[in-house]
Structures are given as C-alpha cells and as structure tokens.
Amino acid sequence: MQEVTFEITGMTCDHCAASIEKRFAEVDGMIGKRVSYQEGQGHFTFDPSKLSKETIINTINKGNYRAVGEVESTNRSASSNQYDLIIIGGGSAAFSAAIQANELKLNTLLINGGLPLGGTCVNVGCVPSKHLIRAAEQVHRAAHSPFRGIAGAMPVLDYQTIIRQKKELVSELQQKKYGDIAKRLEFVKVLKGWATFLDPKTVQVGEQNYTAIKFLIATGATTNIPDIEGLEEVGYLTNESLFEQEVQPQSLTIFGAGYIALEIAQAFHRLGSKVRIIHRSERILRSQMADLTDELTHYLQEEGIEIITNVKVDKVERSDSDIQIFGKDADGKTVQFTENGQLAVATGIRPNTFQLGIENTGLELDKKGFIKVDIRQQTNVPHIYAAGDCADTPAFVYTAAKEGKHAVSNAFTGQVMEADYSSLSWVVFTDPQVAGAGMDESEAEAKEIPFETTSLPLSEVPRSQAALDTRGFIKLIRNPETDQLLGARILAPEGGELVTALSLAIKYKIPVSELADHLHPYLTLSEGIKLAAITFEKDVAELSCCAG
Structure with missing residues (x-):
C-alpha cells in the first residue's frame, strides 16, 4: 500500500472534488481517496503493484482539473530513489525544466555529468566566446579608425589576463545562474554523475538505480569530430579547450566554416593569431544564400583571414614542429597545407546521446543520432521527453530553455505547449554580424510560396x-500577394539587434507597408528596416534623409 497527495488546480467548489473522486470508483488498485476543494488537494491510497501514480495523474487531468505536483508521499523516505521526474542534463533545457518542475512541486531528480552545471552555453559556448569576441573587437577598433582625425594604435594585449578574466566571468555566472538557483529549488535534487538507462523507466548512476514517472533527456551536444586520419595523434582543440588555454596560439588552422568556426576565426585573428579556415563545402555558412556568404567572406579575407573552401581534409601528420594537412579539392586533386601552430575543429555538433543506454529505451533517433520529438517534446516512448541540442530541433540556448519548460508542462499538466519556430531569429556574432528570421527565398520557393525580395x-x-x-545589407523577403513578411537576412555591424523586431513582424503578420510607414528614430540602425521596406515600392536614393 502507498499513499500520495497531489495539489489539484481547477476546482471551484465541493462538487468538483466529488466529481474527481467518482473517476476512481472503478479504478483497479485504488484503495482510498479523498479530494478536498478547501485544501486544493487530493489524497490517494493505492496498491502500487496494480496502479501507478502516472495513472492517478492522468485520471485527474481531464477537463479543467490538473494535478500540478506531489505534496506528500507517506511511504517515501528521504532516501527513496523514486521520483515524479528525472531530468538528465545540466544545461539550459535541463534548468528551465527543473525550475518549471519546482513550480509544479514535482519530486524531481536532476542528474548532471560532464560539464559543470550550466552546460555548454555558460561554460564553453556562448558566454566565453562572446567575451573573447568583444575583447578582440576592442583591439580591432583601437587599431583601425575610419576617422581621418583619429589615428589607430595597436593596444597592449595580455592574452593570459584576458583568458583569466573570461574564467572569472564564467565562474561567476555559473554559480549565480545555476549553482545558487539549484539550491533554491525546494523540490529538485541535483545529483552529479552519468545516467544510463537500464530500461525505459530506470536509470543507473554509479551503483544506484533511480525510477520516475516521466523522464526528460536534456544532455545537449558536443563538437562533431570528423574522421581524419592522424587527428587524434596530432592533437586538436575545440571550443571547450581553445577557450581555456592561457597561451595564445600564434597560428591556427580551423576545420569547418559554420558559425562557431567563423566566430573563433575572427576573434583569434583580431587578437593576433594567424588564422586559416579549411572547409569542405563551396561556401562558408553553407545553409545561407550566396549573396550573404560571399560578402561576409570578402570582409573576413579583407581582415587577413585565409579561407579555403572545397577541400575535404582526410589526413594530418606531424612533421618536426609543423603539422602537415592533406586533402582533396573539388576536382579530386591532392592538396597540402602546413600549420606550424595548432588545429581547431569546429565541424558541427553531435548529440550527447552516447553512454545513455538509449538502446534500452526504444527511443527513435534520426540519422545523425538526435532524439526525435513531436511538438510537445515527447518522444515515441510516451513517458520520455527530450529538449535542447540533443533533440531534433533548432540548436540554440534560447530554444532549449523554452523546450525544457514546455516538456515539463506537457508531461504533467495536460496542456499542449509547443514552440513556434516559423519566425525564429538567430545571430552569428562575426563582425559584421549575420542575422536572420523566418525563411529565405530558397525556402519560400521550396514551399511554393509567392515571394519577392529587396536588399538595401x-x-x-x-x-x-x-x-x-x-x-x-538588409534583405527582406515578402509575399507580394499578401504583403506579409516571410523572412529577413541581415549582414551588418550589430545586425543582431534588428532581427527580433523582424521576427515579431513575421509572427504577428505585420504588413511590410506598416514597417515602411512606422516611425523609426533617425540615425539608428533600425531605420534600415523602414528603408528596406520602402524599397519594395520606391528607390530610397531619391528620398531625403527623413522622408517616408
């Protein structure tokens, strides 16, 4: 026999409480029940060999009623390894889920292995990379003045101090935004260790087994290491190790030309490293249109970054103090490069679904190993959810946070909360920045949506x-039949500050004519949105400064 108490929302009178009790009249394994409108709770005594807490919750969660969290379980001791929810992971999705679970008063276990609490973003991703990008920008701006009356001067640079300040910032945010918050989550226990599924409802950490009604996998992703002969023997850096070493690489060859590779390349070049990019595709940022990538390539090369495309690296080897890099170009000819510094790998990500015992769960993965989820973040195994970079959804820290929260709500409240990515905005923190929202012209064409573009x-x-x-430039894509904004692409210094406004315009179907007519402050970059919208109908070169 086991007893459990849930808080129940949605009751407005004693009749509501009686209605909930009646639902359990014929439920096998239910021994006793008492639902109180005054207390806002339901108390249940049941046979756990015949009836699960999940079934009790699902029976309550019909109509307007919701079992929002377990208040008390008289047969569960403090050392019990049974939980309402087990979250595997410690990053953005996991913590967002933990906070939501705490609000619902769910007895929750968060299991984190690998990186410290905070995951990729705060420890080895967003925070350290943007810190170094800003530091590098400071150096670059000091040395390159566009104003005739201001001479540029190379500032004194202490790389070790920059990295140590970065480490202090990471440590501060890791503690403030994760460690301290974890301590305040009354219903969440944090356990350090690697979780492995023994079966769909049991995970093992060390020598202990833990079970739960629902699971959320939020284990994130890590750098995808390509199959290059000799790479392990020669040694390489990723964002995890590159941002940690306190000795600046004098020379750096980066494999890859996605957003991580480009941000690393420009930052370290501006800090004084000699940087080369080698990429197997025809263009950098290969998912974007050529007008954007070609112009960004020009600016990066103009700064002095060497960019080599259409080369597939298949072998590296050390020769004295140098590294020899061998590959094939687009015609299949062998090419060779010499790197007398270090190698960095930034060739995309792979999900952290290894060492989880996924094979013991029956979970469906896509061809790259990401966990397949539906709009509710639910997998094909109904009581297991997934969120963040390990799932087959957009891999951003802000989407991960939303998914984690939604997953818990969907799993325990009966609501259907889903993320709408049709107007999703994103930024690549190069200089100039690359930003986008919605679809580009190739995506509109693929979906057979009428479109036209303008580029200012x-x-x-x-x-x-x-x-x-x-x-x-600022490029807008609209449906000429409806005047609805379909998407936007921006290449501009601080262009990322514009993209949220355009994302909202897409989401809420603000006509492009409204963007053109709206009052934007003069001499702001956001005025470029207005001017770009105007160019669908007029040539802005024929307008005065403030004309509409």
Whole structure:
C-alpha cells in the first residue's frame, strides 16, 4: 500500500472534488481517496503493484482539473530513489525544466555529468566566446579608425589576463545562474554523475538505480569530430579547450566554416593569431544564400583571414614542429597545407546521446543520432521527453530553455505547449554580424510560396554613413500577394539587434507597408528596416534623409 497527495488546480467548489473522486470508483488498485476543494488537494491510497501514480495523474487531468505536483508521499523516505521526474542534463533545457518542475512541486531528480552545471552555453559556448569576441573587437577598433582625425594604435594585449578574466566571468555566472538557483529549488535534487538507462523507466548512476514517472533527456551536444586520419595523434582543440588555454596560439588552422568556426576565426585573428579556415563545402555558412556568404567572406579575407573552401581534409601528420594537412579539392586533386601552430575543429555538433543506454529505451533517433520529438517534446516512448541540442530541433540556448519548460508542462499538466519556430531569429556574432528570421527565398520557393525580395545596402542607411561603416545589407523577403513578411537576412555591424523586431513582424503578420510607414528614430540602425521596406515600392536614393 502507498499513499500520495497531489495539489489539484481547477476546482471551484465541493462538487468538483466529488466529481474527481467518482473517476476512481472503478479504478483497479485504488484503495482510498479523498479530494478536498478547501485544501486544493487530493489524497490517494493505492496498491502500487496494480496502479501507478502516472495513472492517478492522468485520471485527474481531464477537463479543467490538473494535478500540478506531489505534496506528500507517506511511504517515501528521504532516501527513496523514486521520483515524479528525472531530468538528465545540466544545461539550459535541463534548468528551465527543473525550475518549471519546482513550480509544479514535482519530486524531481536532476542528474548532471560532464560539464559543470550550466552546460555548454555558460561554460564553453556562448558566454566565453562572446567575451573573447568583444575583447578582440576592442583591439580591432583601437587599431583601425575610419576617422581621418583619429589615428589607430595597436593596444597592449595580455592574452593570459584576458583568458583569466573570461574564467572569472564564467565562474561567476555559473554559480549565480545555476549553482545558487539549484539550491533554491525546494523540490529538485541535483545529483552529479552519468545516467544510463537500464530500461525505459530506470536509470543507473554509479551503483544506484533511480525510477520516475516521466523522464526528460536534456544532455545537449558536443563538437562533431570528423574522421581524419592522424587527428587524434596530432592533437586538436575545440571550443571547450581553445577557450581555456592561457597561451595564445600564434597560428591556427580551423576545420569547418559554420558559425562557431567563423566566430573563433575572427576573434583569434583580431587578437593576433594567424588564422586559416579549411572547409569542405563551396561556401562558408553553407545553409545561407550566396549573396550573404560571399560578402561576409570578402570582409573576413579583407581582415587577413585565409579561407579555403572545397577541400575535404582526410589526413594530418606531424612533421618536426609543423603539422602537415592533406586533402582533396573539388576536382579530386591532392592538396597540402602546413600549420606550424595548432588545429581547431569546429565541424558541427553531435548529440550527447552516447553512454545513455538509449538502446534500452526504444527511443527513435534520426540519422545523425538526435532524439526525435513531436511538438510537445515527447518522444515515441510516451513517458520520455527530450529538449535542447540533443533533440531534433533548432540548436540554440534560447530554444532549449523554452523546450525544457514546455516538456515539463506537457508531461504533467495536460496542456499542449509547443514552440513556434516559423519566425525564429538567430545571430552569428562575426563582425559584421549575420542575422536572420523566418525563411529565405530558397525556402519560400521550396514551399511554393509567392515571394519577392529587396536588399538595401548599408551605404543607404544614415546611421551607417555617419559611423563610416557601411559594410553589409538588409534583405527582406515578402509575399507580394499578401504583403506579409516571410523572412529577413541581415549582414551588418550589430545586425543582431534588428532581427527580433523582424521576427515579431513575421509572427504577428505585420504588413511590410506598416514597417515602411512606422516611425523609426533617425540615425539608428533600425531605420534600415523602414528603408528596406520602402524599397519594395520606391528607390530610397531619391528620398531625403527623413522622408517616408
């Protein structure tokens, strides 16, 4: 026999409580039940060999009633290894889920192995990379002045101190945003260790087994290491190790040309490293259109970054103090490069679904190993959910957080909460930045949606003219039949600050004509949105500065 108490929301009178009790009249294994509208709780005594808490919750969760969390279980001791929810992971998705579970008063176990609490973003991803990007930008701006009356000067650079300040920032945020918050989560226990599924409802950590009604896998992703002969023997860096070493690489060859590779390349070049990019595809940022990638390539090369595309590296070997890199070009000819510094790998990500015992769960994975989920973050195994970079959804820290919260709500409240990615905005933190929202013209064409585009060079934006920095453009894609904005692509210094407004315009179907007519402050970069919208109908070169 076991007793359990749930808080129940949605009751408005004693009749509601009686209605919930009646639902259990014929439920096998239910020994006793008492639901109180005044207390807002339901108390149940049951035979756990015949009836599960999950069935009790599902029986309550009909109509407007919700069992929002377990309050008390008289047969569960403090050392019990049975939980309402087990979260595997310690990053953005996991913590968002833990906070939501705590609000629902779910007895929750969060199991984290690998990186410290906070996962990739705060420890080895977003926070350290953006810190170094800003530091590098400071160096670059000091040395390169576009104003005739201001001479550029190379500042004194202490790389070790930069990295140590980065480490202090990471440590501070890791503690403040994760460690301290974990201590305040009354219903969440944090366990350090690697979780392995023994079966769909049991995980093992060390010598202990843990069971739960529901599971959330939020284990994130890590760098995908390509199959290159000699790579392990020669040695290589990833974002995890590159951001940690306190000795600056004098020379660096980066495999890959996605957003992580480009951000690393420009930051370290501006800090003084000699940087080369080798990429197997025809263009950098290969998922984006050529107008954007070609112009960004020009700016990066203009700064002095060597970019080599259409080369598949198949072998590396050490020769004295150098590293020899061998590959094939687009014609199949052998090419060779010499690197007298270090190698860095930034060739995409792979999900952290290894060492989880996934084969013991029956979970479906896609061809790259990501966990397949539906709009509720639910897998093909109904009581297992997945969120964040380990799932087959967009891999961003902010999408991961939303997915983690939604997964817990969907699993325990009976609500259907889903993320809408049709207007999703994103940023690549190069300089100029690359930003986008919604679809581009190739995606509109694939979906057979009528579209037209306009592209406004920043040379037509007063803010950019005044700053003497007209690199880039603002491109809008609209449906000419409805005047609805379908998508946007931006290449601009601080272009990421524009993209949320365009994402909202897509989401809430604001006509492009409204963007063109809206009052934007003069001499702001956001005025470029207005001017780009105007160019669907007019030539902005024929307008005065503030004309609409």
